[in-house]
Amino acid sequence: MQTRAETESAGPRPSRRLLLAAVGLGIGAGAGTLVREGGRHGGTYLRPPGAAADFLATCLRCGLCAEACPVDAIAMAGVAAGTSYATPTIDAREAPCRLCAGFDELRCTAVCPSTALSAPASRREVRMGVARIDTDRCLAWLGVVCRACWHACPYPGEALALDERTRPSVVEEVCVGCGICVHACLTEESSIQVTPAS
Amino acid sequence: MIPRWTIARRASAAAFLSWLALGWGIQGSSVATRIADSLPFTDPLAALEVSLASGELHPHLWIGAGVVLGITLLLGPMFCGWLCPLGLLLDLAHSLERRVRRLMHRHVGVERRLPPRTRILTLALVLGFAATSGLPLFQLISPIHAIGRGIVLGFDVALGLVALLLVVEIFVPRVWCRALCPLGGLYGWVGKHGLLRVRIDPERAGQIRCRRCDVACPAGIAVMEEYALGGATSVVDEGCMRCGACTEVCPRGVLHMGLGASRKRREN
Ligand code: SF4
Numbered sequence: 471m472q473t474r475a476e477t478e479s480a481g482p483r484p485s486r487r488l489l490l491a492a493v494g495l496g497i498g499a500g501a502g503t504l505v506r507e508g509g510r511h512g513g514t515y516l517r518p519p520g521a522a523a524d525f526l527a528t529c530l531r532c533g534l535c536a537e538a539c540p541v542d543a544i545a546m547a548g549v550a551a552g553t554s555y556a557t558p559t560i561d562a563r564e565a566p567c568r569l570c571a572g573f574d575e576l577r578c579t580a581v582c583p584s585t586a587l588s589a590p591a592s593r594r595e596v597r598m599g600v601a602r603i604d605t606d607r608c609l610a611w612l613g614v615v616c617r618a619c620w621h622a623c624p625y626p627g628e629a630l631a632l633d634e635r636t637r638p639s640v641v642e643e644v645c646v647g648c649g650i651c652v653h654a655c656l657t658e659e660s661s662i663q664v665t666p667a668s
Numbered sequence: 669m670i671p672r673w674t675i676a677r678r679a680s681a682a683a684f685l686s687w688l689a690l691g692w693g694i695q696g697s698s699v700a701t702r703i704a705d706s707l708p709f710t711d712p713l714a715a716l717e718v719s720l721a722s723g724e725l726h727p728h729l730w731i732g733a734g735v736v737l738g739i740t741l742l743l744g745p746m747f748c749g750w751l752c753p754l755g756l757l758l759d760l761a762h763s764l765e766r767r768v769r770r771l772m773h774r775h776v777g778v779e780r781r782l783p784p785r786t787r788i789l790t791l792a793l794v795l796g797f798a799a800t801s802g803l804p805l806f807q808l809i810s811p812i813h814a815i816g817r818g819i820v821l822g823f824d825v826a827l828g829l830v831a832l833l834l835v836v837e838i839f840v841p842r843v844w845c846r847a848l849c850p851l852g853g854l855y856g857w858v859g860k861h862g863l864l865r866v867r868i869d870p871e872r873a874g875q876i877r878c879r880r881c882d883v884a885c886p887a888g889i890a891v892m893e894e895y896a897l898g899g900a901t902s903v904v905d906e907g908c909m910r911c912g913a914c915t916e917v918c919p920r921g922v923l924h925m926g927l928g929a930s931r932k933r934r935e936n
Pocket residue numbers: 518519538539540541542543544566567568569570571576577578579
């Protein structure tokens with residue numbers, strides 16, 4: 471019978487281990503190449519502030535951001551999201567990002583253990599996306615005085631401008647994409663939508 | 669003999685899971701947690717996958733993962749027995765299954781030895797996939813996080829995988845932990861020489877050859893045959909989960925979990 475007296479250790483010999491590792495790497499890398507070619511960017515979602523461009527690769531799917539958000543704006547995506555499963559998304563109509571008003575930092579970016587979310591230099595630098603107004607629906611554009619989005623926007627008069635007939639328009643260079651306007655819009659389906667950055 | 673080690677281990681894993689669920693002073697899931705809103709602990713496999721997938725090192729991420737790896741290197745794969753929510757479930761299922769078998773007067777013998785090396789294969793597979801696909805796939809489908817994240821977020825699809833594992837468990841006990849889990853593979857490899865391991869008293873070894881330790885070991889490690897009779901003073905094995913089962917069944921105090929060489933409780 472073989473004993474372990476000399477080495478005190480059981481297990482495969484290093485060469486066997488290397489071989490197994492190589493086989494695993496090969497199969498994994500091969501399968502991974504197929505997936506990458508099949509298009510891994512399954513869908514675009516409104517992400518929390520400071521989201522990395524390569525979000526699917528950098529997010530750990532840990533859920534820390536969702537737990538940290540004081541206004542419960544972040545929901546972890548369900549299975550239907552495919553490769554975006556368990557990544558943080560924001561449904562602005564439900565609960566927009568309030569840019570952590572009243573806090574000294576953006577909570578989600580502060581707790582993220584990865585660089586999936588990194589703190590922007592200032593709130594104004596946040597670029598989650600850009601709002602766009604559907605002028606065929608927007609009450610103001612249909613001739614009714616509304617201003618709901620303008621009142622809600624954290625940068626009224628800057629990100630959302632009103633013309634002489636109180637019709638809103640988005641100043642794309644300033645809009646942070648928080649989606650507060652989307653939430654505020656009075657029409658049944660919001661007449662202002664945020665196009666996500668990524 | 670009271671299985672103190674096992675009780676402490678299970679209590680710790682159960683407490684960790686409850687703590688995550690309650691969220692008092694702790695944020696996050698089994699993937700990554702923050703304690704007291706400052707101390708980060710990150711799953712080192714998640715960190716590896718993300719670093720490979722994004723092609724960047726993310727030093728920030730490796731602080732939390734480094735702490736976990738450091739503890740593993742020093743003590744052993746402690747996550748497995750003391751924190752892992754899936755490990756807890758499979759551990760309980762395994763002891764229930766053995767109890768039932770004994771009640772039915774079925775033979776309970778030495779577990780078949782599954783080579784722990786297959787975990788190196790799954791680990792390499794997961795890492796290779798991350799590097800080329802740009803996706804940390806295991807973090808999406810991990811049955812460990814299905815529990816450890818599901819309990820925080822409410823639900824997780826990989827719970828289906830957990831249910832499947834419980835069925836497989838009946839046929840091949842602890843097969844996931846022993847032969848498939850890439851995270852366990854990483855911990856087992858890094859923590860193989862960790863100091864907290866089964867220590868063998870060479871003076872007492874071999875006095876009786878009951879093989880109770882061999883039967884008790886869920887990993888199928890031949891503690892008596894290979895190690896104790898081989899003259900080893902400790903079990904250094906990639907597959908050892910530091911569960912302590914072998915030490916708790918030993919009637920002669922040959923085995924105990926410890927940091928250093930075996931104590932001699934019986935001088936002269
Ligand atoms: S910045 Fe604040 S409010 Fe906005 S998503 Fe992050 S945590 Fe929530």
